[in-house]
Amino acid sequence: MNDLIKNIEQWATERNLHTAEPNKQMLKLGEEFGELCAGMARSDTAETLDALGDMFVVMTILAMQLGYPITECVEAAYEEIKNRKGKMVNGVFIKAADLP
Numbered sequence: 001m002n003d004l005i006k007n008i009e010q011w012a013t014e015r016n017l018h019t020a021e022p023n024k025q026m027l028k029l030g031e032e033f034g035e036l037c038a039g040m041a042r043s044d045t046a047e048t049l050d051a052l053g054d055m056f057v058v059m060t061i062l063a064m065q066l067g068y069p070i071t072e073c074v075e076a077a078y079e080e081i082k083n084r085k086g087k088m089v090n091g092v093f094i095k096a097a098d099l100p
Helices: 002-014 022-041 045-066 070-081
Strands: 086-089 092-095
Touching: 002 045, 002 070, 022 045, 045 070
Parallel strands: none
Antiparallel strands: 086 092
C-alpha cells in the first residue's frame, strides 16, 4: 500500500497537482462521490470499484495539497474509532455517544 501511495504522490507531483488549489480537489472528491453513489444505485460493481479507487487517489492528492501525509490521516481516523462502542440500527452503526 505504501508503494501505491508513493506512486500516486509521484504522479500528482509530476503534474503539479500537489501545489494546486485544495478547494478544487475537494470539488473533484465530490464529483467522484457522485460516481460512487451512481454505481451503488445501479449495482454496478465496476463503477463502484472505480469510484472508490478514484476517491482514494483524490484524497491522497488533497492531503498532499494540505500538507498531510494520507497515512497519518487514516491513522488518526482509526485511532478515533478503534475503541468506539455502539450498535447497529437499521443497518447503520450508531456510536454510543449518539444513542438515546
